[in-house]
Every structure is written in C-alpha cells, then in structure tokens.
Amino acid sequence: MLTKKSRIKDVYANPIGRDIIDRVLLQMNISKKAVNNPIIGSLRLKVLPKLLKSQLDEGFVDTLLTLLNTEHETAKGNDEMILKAWWKEAVFYQIYTRSFKDSNGDGIGDLQGIISKLDYIKELGIDAIWLSPIYDSPNDDNGYDIRDYHKIMAEFGTMEDFNQLLTEVHNRDMKLIMDLVVNHTSDEHKWYQKAIQEPNSKYGDYYIFKDQPNNWTSFFSGSAWNYVEERGQYALHLFSKKQIDLNWENETLRQEIHDMIKWWLEKGIDGFRLDVINYISKRSGLPEANESIGKLMEYKGVEHYFYGPRLHEYLHDMKEKVFIPYNAFSVGETPGIGMEMSKLLTADYRKELDMVFSFDHLEMPGRTRFDDYHYDLNYLKSFMINWMENYGEHCQPSLFFENHDNPRMISKINSERQYRNVLGKLLAVIQLTLRGTPFIYQGQELGMINQNFQSIEELRDVESLNLYDELCNTMKKEEAFSKILAGSRDHARTPMQWNNQQYAGFSTGKPWIMMDEDYKICNVETQFQDENSILRFFQNLITLRKEHRVIYYGEVLFINQKEKDLFAYYRKDGTETLYIEINLSSSNKKRTKYPEGIRLLSNYAEDSSSFLRPYEASIWKYN
Template sequence: MKKLTLESKIKDLYQNPVGHDALYKVLMQLGLSEKLITNAFVSNLKLKTIAKVTRKQLGDSFFDALLHLVNMEKDVPFVSKGEITKKWWKEAVFYQIYPRSFYDSNNDGIGDLRGIIEKLDYLADLGVNAIWLSPIYDSPNDDNGYDIRDYHKIMKEFGTMEDFDELLNKVHQKGMKLIMDLVVNHTSDEHEWFQKALHDPQSKYRDYYFLREQDALPNNWTSFFSGSAWNHYEKENLWGLHLFSKKQMDLNWDNSHVREDIIAMINWWLDKGVDGFRMDVINYISKENGLPSGNETIGKMMGYTGIEHYYYGPHLHEYLHEIHKNAFAKHDAFSVGETPGLGMKMAQLVTGEEREELDMIFSFDHLETPGHIRFENYAYDLNYFRDYMIEWIENYGNNCWMSIFYNNHDNPRMISKISSKKEYHESIAILLAVMQMTLKGTPFIFQGDEMGLVNYPFSSMAQISDVESKGYYEEHIQTQSHEEVFKTILAGTREHTRVLLPWNKKFPDHHQGLNQTMNENVYKAYKELICLRKSDIQLIYGDFNVLNKKKDRFTYQRNDYLIDCNLGEKQQKAYPIDESYECIFPKKVVSDKLQAYEARIYRKRG
C-alpha cells in the first residue's frame, strides 16, 4: 500500500482500507451515496484541493491527522471467493447470558451460576449449542463486571469456582460449548497490578498502565463514560488513563510483560476447558506511542476525542496475532472480538483466516440507522439493516465470517427501536428471528430475544444503575431539562437488557412490578427456526442471492430456500412462488399477502 499525501487523490484514499472505512462511515452518517466520491470527477480530486475547500469547517490539522492514521496500515485485505472452511462456530447458534439478570437461584435479586446450571435444559431444548457468558470474574462491579479485580476468581454474588467448573462440565455433557468474556484492555483500579503500580514507583507494574507524573492533563482524550479519560491521583501526583470509567484503568500493551501475563491467564482458562472468548473492545489495546492529543474536529465527528490514536492502533495486528499464536491456536479455541469503529475493510484485516488474528468480530454499524446514535429517540428503519447485510454478505469474502445479532448487554431492545406499537412487537420479533437464522453468518441470541422482550418501562433515574447512563445524565442535565435527558436515556440505556428475565421470582427494589412475560409464540418460532438452521447446512454455507430489495422488502435465496420478508407495517403481495416450493414457515399461510412485519420461508420440494 503506497503512502498517501495531500497530493494523493480521493480514489487513492478510498483504496486504503482505513481510508475506505472512514469515508464510508462519513457518507453513511450523512445519508449520502457512495457514488458521491466514486464518480470520475470527485474521485480524481487531490486531497489538498479538498483540504483547501474545507479548511474553515475542518481546520488545518484534520487532513494531517487523517493521513497519519491511514498510512499506519500497509496491508490490503484478501477477499476469497473460494470454498468456505467449515468450523463448529460457524454452525453454532450462540446464546449470550448476562449472569446478573439471567436466573436468580437463591432469591437475592441477583442472577448466579447455579441459576444458569438450572436453566441448561431450557437452553438445550431451545436448540442453542454455544453459550457466551458476560464477565463472572471477581470485580467491585463499577461497570457490571467489566472492571475485573482478579481474573482467576469468581464474583461472590455469582457463586464459586466449583460452581463454574460444574457449569462447564454440564455444558459439555449436553454437547454444548462455552465461551467467556475476555476484558483485557483495562482492569479494575482495585486489581493487584494497579495497586502496586500506583503506590510503588519502583514496581514493575508501574509500566503496566498509563501513569503520568505531571501537573497538567497528559492529553485531551475523553472517556466513553463522559468527561476526561484521565483520573488524577493527588497523593501520588499521577494521572491515570481510563477510556471507560475511573475504575477501569487501561493496560499498557506495549509492555511485553503485560502481554505475557494476559496470555498466561487466557491459557489458564483454556486449559480448564473453556472453548473460547468474546474479547471486549479488543481493538483498543494498541495506543499510539506518546499518546498524542486527539484532533478536535475528529473528536466532534466521532463523539470521543483521541479515538483516532487507539481504535486501530499501530500494533493491533501484531498483538492479536500474538494472542492467537500463543493461546487460541494451541487449544483450537474460538475468538470473537468486540471492535467498535472498524468497518468492513479493517474487519477483513483482523478476521481473514490467512492472518490468524480473530475468528470473527462484532461490528455495530447495523445497530443504528445513518445519522442516528444510540442515545436518541427515533424509529429504526429495517431497510437499512437489509442493505447492510447485503453489503457485508456479498463483499466480506469467504475467508471471513459474520456475526448476526440485534441485541446485547450494551444496547436497548431492537424490537422497541423499530416500533413503539405493541400490536407489532410479536411479528417484529419473529421477523428478526427468521432473518437471523437464515442469513449467512453465526447467530448470537441475547437472553430474552427468544421471549420477545421489549424495553423496560423505567419511570425514574433512581431505577437506572448503569454507569454510562448516569454519566450521560450528569453531563447533559446542565443544559437540558430532566424530562429531555431522561427521555433520551430511555431510548438508549443499556439498562433495558440488564433487568432480570421474567421467569425470576424476586426483583431488585427498583425493578419491582416488572410486567414483562415470555411470549410463547416468539419462543416457539425461535425453537423451530433454530432447529431448521441446524438441520440443513445450506442455511449455513449455502449461496446467498437477493431477489427483492425494494422499499420495506427483503427477499433472498439460500440454495433450496427462499425467504420473503416484509420490513414494514403495510401489507405487501407475497413473492410469486410456483408449485416446486412449499411454505415451511409459518406452517399455515392464509393469504397471498404478507402482513405487517411478516416473514415466510419456502423450500424446494423433493
């Protein structure tokens, strides 16, 4: 990949994987077509011309920062159109468990490992064959377990290591896999490493973190949980970097001893028999040397100042490959990385099988429609989800593999985002399930999806315990009314997917009166669709062909299967099917029209 300068053209920038993804995201957020920059006139404009025209809006240093970022990537993605390598994790249906709210076995208001053990038969009956556990490690619980105090202990509220060992054994006895959450961009400030780093200047752990002895802020980076990304320790006269909460201190991955200790910990769990890990914000582990201040314009565009210096850092590929080689490859373990900010081209460079870095990633670009953010009250347009899926499935390559999900512990419920009208919620839930189980990629169900759950009707900030939402409230209450801020929080808070599931008998005080129940029709649909996916490899490795992508319509083929989806409220005439096909989902079809949010699956006879 040649080095880009201001003499380079727009088309040169678009051919660079980082430049491509950056421009694509800008166009997407502005709701503009890719043709705007791929046409002959614009694509041949020099960057210095664009810089001159936009200097007033973007500032003098914007393009310098952009060129510095894109020039760090020397490789180009390899896109294979050949045969797909078969792997168990491509054929699996994953189920994410958020332990705190899954099942409370001892009625203390907190879900636990014994509760998960009790529900293994439920999960097996549903048909899932792989479980992902959100963090269960010892933690002060500032960010619901994503602030780890001891990687080798279980949080007391969840149970004991003996409970975990029993859970792991029973999962395997049922022919299922179990992956855990790997949180290694940061540790809790109560972790032994950080305590020694903070209090002993001569400790080897001082360099395990980003601790700076100076009077002023080291740089202008901001935290994802509001405010500066630096915490000041007055007694020690030190500044400590935390991209998330003040109790989540970033590790210095450039220190080889950090990497050795982390890899040893990973191997400790893999030796126990864990089948792999979901890797929390794993693309943030490589920070640019010297931690330079972020470009203010990029900060405003991205929402976080400094992000260009770590979301795709200079040693990311090197460190991911090191983890793979020294831990995952030795155990034939599975890795899926949470990689916020990475577009398709960058994703290809971390998931391509030939690169031996990650097996799969979670890309989040499909969770909000263009021009919108999570903390915003708007109606999600499923036409965008359709277009996103088509783009990735057709262009990602057969050497890469997608994850397919709508919900997780960090987002509100997708059903509620699509429509506030209760009469459509069941149909939307089943529609989402149909697409998830028939598109090309691995489905990740989040607990409660199969129950048809929607957002929880919180009535006050007293019911919100999420550190991110509380930080958002404190930041915005200065300039907005309580009603305005709370309405926005209700639209985007992570708390919606963190309340106890309906089958729990006792709820924490702030969740008393929970009125959600399992929707049996949605559950039966999920069970039937999971069984269908597992019964025919065509729905996993088969071809993907789009037949109809007009407004509010998504019709596609997977070899012998034809899937017809109505993405809106209005009735639409069903796709014309001849006698060689039979409708297998739903079992009964009473009209030649698709009802609001209805989906049908047809299969060739014989």
C-alpha cells in the first residue's frame, strides 16, 4: 500500500505509477533521468505539492494514491517461449468505409465498394481487414455513435451486403474484424430512449445519470454532462453530446453486450477492435476531477476512468464468456495507457485482450495533436527501442502510424514533396520489420498526405468543429483554424485515391468530404504501374515479411542506440539474421561500417557504400 510517506522511486516501481510518471514527463517534455536521479527518487510524495506548487495542488497526491492502490499486480518476466498465433503473423488493413469506395454514386463509401476492391487488398498482401463501424447510426461521430448494433447503416448497404462481404473476405483467405463501440451508444439507441422514458425499468440504470454534474470535461469540448429533462438528471458523455456513456456496473447491461458480441461472432467474423475500451470502468461515486491533472492532461476526470477499478474484471469476463469460445481476436484502443498497464491488459496468461493500441509514439514529448510542428524520428526510435526491449514476450506490440483519428504521418515528419516517396517507404520498413502486428491504414500504402483544407466549412469532424468554436472564444478565427488544421481527424478521412480521374475514382458523385488534387499524382492505378512506387514497395515488403519468419518471432537487437539519426537493428533466430539500417534525417549520414550480406530491399534503387542518403532505409540478409 502506497502512502504519502512513500518515495517517488516506490511509486515508479508500481505499474500504474511508472506509467503515470512517464506520461507526466512526456506531457511536460522532461527526461526520465529526472526520476532516476537518486535525490529525486528519494523524495516523499507528500512534498510534491510544495515543490511544484505552480503545477500541482494539494489534492493531487490523494488522487494519485487512490489510483495507484487499485493495482497490486506486476507482469511476469520472459520465462517462457513466445506463443504463436495467426494475428501475430498477420498484416492488418484498416478500412474507413465512408471514404474507401462508393459503389452507387452518392458520394459515400459502402460495403459493395469494399467488395469491389477486395482483390486489391489481397494483392497488396493483407491477411486481415479491420472495418471501422458500419452499424446503424445517426452519424454524429461518423458511426461511433451506434443506434442499433444489429443493423447496417443504410448509407453503407444492407445486412445482405455485409454477409456477402464476409463470405468474399473468407474466400480470399483473409479475416475480418469489426469495430466494437461499447463505452457508449447514440442517444437514439432504444436502450437510452427507454432509460429516459421509463426510468424505473431495467434500462433506467443502463447509463450513468447524476442529479448534479461533476466537473468532468468531454474529449469533444465542454462539459461531459447533458441535462435530461425527462429524468431531471444529467447524463454522462465523454465524447459528443449524442454519445452517452453506458453503465458497465449494471450486470444485465454487460450480459446484453455479451449477447450482441456473440450474435456477430455467430456470423463468422474473426474478432474486434474495441473502441476506447479502457474507459468502461468509472470510479464509484464519480469523484470530482483533480484540477492539476486536468491541466496536465487537458481533460478533467480522466484519472477516474482511464484505468478504472473494475476494468480487468470486465475484460476477463468478456474474454472467458465470449471471445475464447469463438476463438475471437481482440485489440483494444486504450488512450492514456502506458507500457506497464498494457502488459497487464494483454499478457497471454491473464486472458483479457490480445493486443492494445498505445498512442504515445504519435506525438513528440510536450506536444499534442493540434500543435503545428515537425515530428523528429529520433523520438520514434527511442520509443520503439523501449517497447521492443521491455514489453515482454508474453505481450504482442501493435505497429501503426496512422488511423482514422490522426493526421497523415508523412506530413507530420517532413512536408517537402521531394521526400514523400522515401519517407513513406522508410515508415513501412519500421512498421513491417520490428516485432509486432502491423496495422496499415487505407491510403498509407500510397503515401497519402494531409489535405489542403481552405476553410472550417470544408471540415466534417465533430471534434474539430467543436474545438474550433471553443478556440474562437479566445483567439482570431484564422488562428483557430490554423490550430485545427494541424490535428484534424479529417486529414485521414478524405476519399481513397484510386485513379487520376474525377473524384479520384472513389465515386461518380461528389464525395461527402472535400478532396484536393493530390489524387492526380498519388493514386493506386498510377502506382501499380510504377515499380518504384510506395505501393509496390509495401507489396514487396509484405512479401518479404512472409518469406522471412524471423520477423514474426525472432530477437530484436538494437545497435548504435545513442547515435543520432541512425536507427539500426538485427532480427535474429536460429536460422537467419536480417539487418535493418535507417537514416532518420533529411541529410546524408556517413556510414561507420558497410553492411555485410545481401541487400534485400531499399527505398533507394542503387546502394551507396560510404553514406546513407536522406531517409534511406534498407534491409540486408546476412550469411
């Protein structure tokens, strides 16, 4: 049991404590050396508010201790062989249905559009598809506000279309996982409608209501509470006002969710990506948010639900009752969760989740998604080394740079067009040669970049629009739009670029969201005809990955770790050795040693013996 008399080094030894301290250091752009310093490490918790009175209030330590003392377990060491599984060897491809391919000319992607492009996905080398939500929804948050879990959104097609899609995916020896959104539903879901109209029915406790709101804030701006006239109470919504949080404390609700998941698994789908799944357990009584933590995290209340007291119980229960009987795969979206907590959520012997998405590598220390800056790949190097060396063999890392919630990675690193091709390939090398399961987001295999939005009217994302309105209260509209443009989720949601014809071959009608003219030079059709394209490189690299199984389970051995701009590592097992060398900068980098063996693949056609060119990335096979 940790108390105010505990020392910082004791807190850092606690799995939650280590992750929280690492998170705070990341947010404040402070090196971990500060905590490892013997003097700092020996300080007692009770002195922190006095030392950091400008940043921490008196209640910070009490809040921290409550959170720390909810977890007493630590992950096992690497005392066993890595367990093999299909999803540890697979390459996943995320489809954002609305923007992938439109089959009927209404400007909105649909299921028949996906079916028409399955051969493309198979030819790319993909093993499994992750489908963003396609359930019936009023679309306040583009499908992440579900009205009916058992119906397909009319804009996307019918259940017959889905059944055909699933059959066609399996016919091509690929697997299909769906997006499971069970932290919240739409306020138009029948459960919520009955909860407010029949508060004394079983549905009356399916959501979280309070007579008076606390000070928690929504991730989509403003208070996290809506006043509900029918009940004379407030309903919790961590996201948009139409996304109402479910009350997982209610056992009957949990059973309904389990039954719904089984219904989809009975259809034959292969698993789920679980949306913000670590938010499902809220601390009893919904305490007030700590102001200091709110300032650090930019959202109030997160300390009471990002790693809630019953999270492990809920996940283990779902695994045992639902996922294991159907041999279903699960990957959780877990914002705010660090490495130590991820181990406890995904270690194979704990039977909770198979994998999680950790997001700490997507932004630089001290930066957020809405900051306009250039991403330094040396930070990505340090992040990957840490996870590869310390995550453990009981856990499988997820490898991704893009998804439907983040701007395009190439644009964040270097927006100069001359580096687009080599940068796209460099990221592919990292993603497909480290140990872990790669998740490629649609268009990433083309090197798609951020869109050239000209006005707020061209954006569609509820998060961006709400934040823009909020920012306009304190800054000029031009400044507010510039900030939104740096991090808007809409950059990743513009249509897939299939050819250089009107609307990029996405639709015969005007797309639901704007697209600039980048498709004229960056599209599938053009890149398939170019052996040196990013698309062809992805295709060749995925093939290479399948041919060299050392990438799946082999050892990762990093060298020259302290040398700036050089990311170099071996992949080894008892049968072969691969060597990967990458220049993380836009300048030439002198080689200290020329690699031995055969160069299997590189983002430059010809080799240079004396130096690595800008963003050069090569894979070598040693004898």
